[in-house]
Amino acid sequence: MELNNEFRVAVPVADAWNVLTDVERIAPMLPGAQLQEVEGDEYRGVVKVKVGPITAQYKGTATFVEKDEAAGKVVLKATGRDTRGQGNASALITATMLADGDATKVTVATELTVTGKVAQFGRGVLADVSSKLIGQFVDALEADLAAGRDEPSAQGPATSASQGGQSSPEQTASAESGEDSKVSSDGAGPSKEPTGPRRIDAPEAEPLDLLAVAGGSTMKRFAPLAVVVAVIVAWLVRRARRAGA
Numbered sequence: 001m002e003l004n005n006e007f008r009v010a011v012p013v014a015d016a017w018n019v020l021t022d023v024e025r026i027a028p029m030l031p032g033a034q035l036q037e038v039e040g041d042e043y044r045g046v047v048k049v050k051v052g053p054i055t056a057q058y059k060g061t062a063t064f065v066e067k068d069e070a071a072g073k074v075v076l077k078a079t080g081r082d083t084r085g086q087g088n089a090s091a092l093i094t095a096t097m098l099a100d101g102d103a104t105k106v107t108v109a110t111e112l113t114v115t116g117k118v119a120q121f122g123r124g125v126l127a128d129v130s131s132k133l134i135g136q137f138v139d140a141l142e143a144d145l146a147a148g149r150d151e152p153s154a155q156g157p158a159t160s161a162s163q164g165g166q167s168s169p170e171q172t173a174s175a176e177s178g179e180d181s182k183v184s185s186d187g188a189g190p191s192k193e194p195t196g197p198r199r200i201d202a203p204e205a206e207p208l209d210l211l212a213v214a215g216g217s218t219m220k221r222f223a224p225l226a227v228v229v230a231v232i233v234a235w236l237v238r239r240a241r242r243a244g245a
Contacts, residue, residue, distance in 0.1 A: 001123045003110040005134045011145055013072055013097050016104035019145065020095065021067060021074055024200065029140035031133055032208030039197035047080060048207035055207050056116065057083045065092070072097035087116015108134070129213050 009016050019025060023043045027035035035045040043062045048055060060080025067074050074095050081088040092111040097104050110130070 001112050001126065003112055003127050003130045005108045005110075005131055006105065007108075007134055007138045008100060008103055008105050009138065009141060009145065010103045012102060013099050013104045015145075016097050016106065017069055017072065017074075019141070020097070020106070021064075023062065025144070026137075026141070028202065029137050029144065031136055031213075032205055034202055034205040035200045036202070037197040037199050044197070045200075046083075046205070048205055050207040050209045050211075051120075052211055056086060058089055059083050060089075082116055087114065087119065089114045129210060132213050133208075 011019075024035060024038070027033055027043075027045065030047075032048045033045060034047075035043060037044045041063055044060070045062075047058045047060070049058065050056075058080030060078060062076055062078040065075040065077050076093045076095075077091070078093065079088070079090045090113045094109045096107045098107075099105075112126070114126075
C-alpha cells in the first residue's frame with residue numbers, strides 16, 4: 001500500500017537536509033524505534049509495535065537508496081521481521097524537500113508492505129496512524145531544532161594562532177600528524193581503527209501502541225464487529241439462564 005504525508009519545518013532546506021539524513025539524530029524521534037548499530041551505510045535496529053495485549057518487535061535494517069541533495073530528494077529502504085516469526089514489514093520511503101519561504105516543505109511517499117497482526121488494520125487505519133505518527137515526529141523534530149538554535153556555539157577557546165600569536169613547534173607537529181600519529185599502547189606502531197558494526201548506546205524504545213494512536217479510526221472499524229459479538233454473548237447468556245431455570 002502507498003501512504004502519503006506532508007509536513008513543514010521552520011528551517012531552510014539545507015538545514016532540513018542535514019537533519020533528516022542524519023539517521024542517528026532522528027531515530028530517537030521515531031515512535032517505537034531504536035537504532036542499535038551502524039555498519040557502513042547500513043543502519044540496524046528494532047521497531048516495537050503493540051496491538052492490544054500483543055507486542056511485536058521488528059528487527060531490521062535501513063539503507064539509503066538515493067541521496068540527491070541538489071534535488072532535495074532522499075530514498076530510504078527499510079525491512080524488518082518480527083522476532084517471533086509472526087510477520088514482516090518493508091518500506092520504500094521517498095522524501096522530497098522544497099523551499100517554503102524561510103522554511104522547508106517535506107513530502108513523504110511510503111510504499112509499505114506488512115504481514116501479520118499489524119496487517120489487520122488495513123490501508124485506511126494505517127494511513128490515519130501514519131499521519132498521526134508523522135505529527136508526533138514533527139513535534140519532536142521541531143523541539144530538537146529549537147534546542148539546537150538555543151544552544152550556545154560549541155566552538156572551543158581560540159587558539160594562540162587565531163589570537164595573533166605563533167604556535168610552538170610541538171603544537172605544529174602535533175597538528176600536522178593528526179590521527180595518523182596515534183601509537184598503540186605497546187609501542188608496536190600506529191593503532192588500527194576498530195572494525196565491524198559500531199554499537200549505538202541508546203535507551204530501549206517504548207512499544208508503539210497502534211490502538212492508542214489509531215483512536216477513533218480503529219473504533220469505527222471494529223464497532224460493527226463489537227456489536228455482533230455483544231449480541232451473540234447476550235443471546236448465549238439468556239439461553240444459559242433459561243436452561244438453568
